[in-house]
């Protein structure tokens with residue numbers, strides 16, 4: 001039996017504050033809503049205090065997105081120098097800085113080691129668990145949390161508050177509607193990407209309805225749409241374009257260029273290289289209706305090299321053979337050139353060389369948030385104090401992807417979710433301390 005408030009109409013009755021399983025009594029009771037990395041980290045911090053911790057999650061099991069992040073290799077953090085690491089959070093580096101300093105990538109690796117999970121640094125500097133998987137990590141973590149007395153309530157979807165204040169929490173559960181009261185609540189409800197894994201963004205209208213500031217959730221680390229011809233997409237959708245560079249210049253004239261690979265899709269482009277520019281591209285599309293990126297199909301070759309190779313007379317050779325033999329361009333790269341370059345330019349070596357180094361692709365829209373790796377938007381830091389407590393609602397804390405920040409893939413997302421979950425857990429403890437001292 002968990003400590004629970006039973007509801008009458010708009011009234012809550014306290015039953016008891018004793019955990020029958022551990023026979024422990026607790027000074028305070030904290031509800032954590034959302035069992036992703038942020039919520040679980042808050043639970044870990046709080047489980048070490050004299051606090052009863054209940055984790056509620058809408059799904060039949062916790063950590064589903066975390067497990068999905070582990071498919072194909074869980075990139076949990078990054079090993080680059082801390083100032084560079086922090087710069088990946090762009091405009092939100094100063095908001096996240098203190099909590100990332102307190103729980104740095106190095107500290108995260110140490111924490112994993114304590115859980116029995118070894119990590120290694122990949123060639124790109126990204127950090128992975130040695131077995132590349134999330135499941136063993138999640139299993140070990142949940143075992144530790146349960147042993148520390150954390151109680152999990154799955155299939156409990158939080159749908160709002162009882163009455164006009166924020167004292168009583170309402171959950172839809174297999175037992176029907178439940179009303180729960182806690183001394184503090186940590187919301188760690190995630191963004192709205194991959195909603196089938198639990199984070200649907202259904203908390204946004206509830207927060208909004210209570211006057212809590214929220215910024216619209218938007219796709220981040222997402223694909224973008226391009227107007228491919230039927231012929232091109234039917235033949236090349238799904239094909240990776242590598243190794244290339246993509247550059248983009250924003251409205252302020254600041255140029256960004258990244259090297260890597262991207263994938264042609266039915267609707268446009270996706271993949272790491274595109275994700276790394278997603279915030280900039282989204283902003284450009286929002287203000288001008290499009291984003292013009294330039295692809296360098298041969299980033300390791302200079303224009304002079306290309307011009308010299310393309311000065312060779314083509315004669316009767318087909319253009320495909322000529323491109324392959326002269327400069328090593330074939331397959332999807334050659335198809336991209338055919339798709340985007342006027343036919344006449346193929347016979348002009350200068351224009352052809354320029355196009356190979358700087359092929360313009362017009363992107364028209366971000367793909368829907370449901371397909372994105374992560375979300376931008378959410379609760380702004382200005383609405384929160386240093387402990388991630390809502391200034392407008394003392395006792396309510398927020399953590400993880402539901403906060404308004406974004407970062408590229410590369411382990412930055414999980415690291416900030418862990419760090420903010422930890423900060424929110426500490427914030428609750430500090431707040432309780434402040435209350436008892438005051």
Ligand SMILES: Cc1cc2nc3c(=O)[nH]c(=O)nc-3n(C[C@H](O)[C@H](O)[C@H](O)COP(=O)(O)OP(=O)(O)OC[C@H]3O[C@@H](n4cnc5c(N)ncnc54)[C@H](O)[C@@H]3O)c2cc1C
Pocket residue numbers: 033034035036037038039056057058059062063064065066068069070073074075076077156157158159188189190191193194197198199200201202203372373374399400401402409410411412413414415417
């Ligand atoms: C395919 C994919 C691959 C990824 N790979 C990586 C990677 O390699 N490295 C990396 O750093 N990041 C990666 N990410 C991103 C990372 O998984 C997320 O940023 C992270 O899981 C967010 O953590 P969170 O705790 O804030 O939210 P979530 O993990 O989304 O957890 C939120 C939880 O809240 C629950 N919930 C939501 N609403 C309610 C409600 N109303 N009531 C009760 N419960 C609710 C959900 O069921 C969910 O369990 C990946 C994401 C995806 C989709």
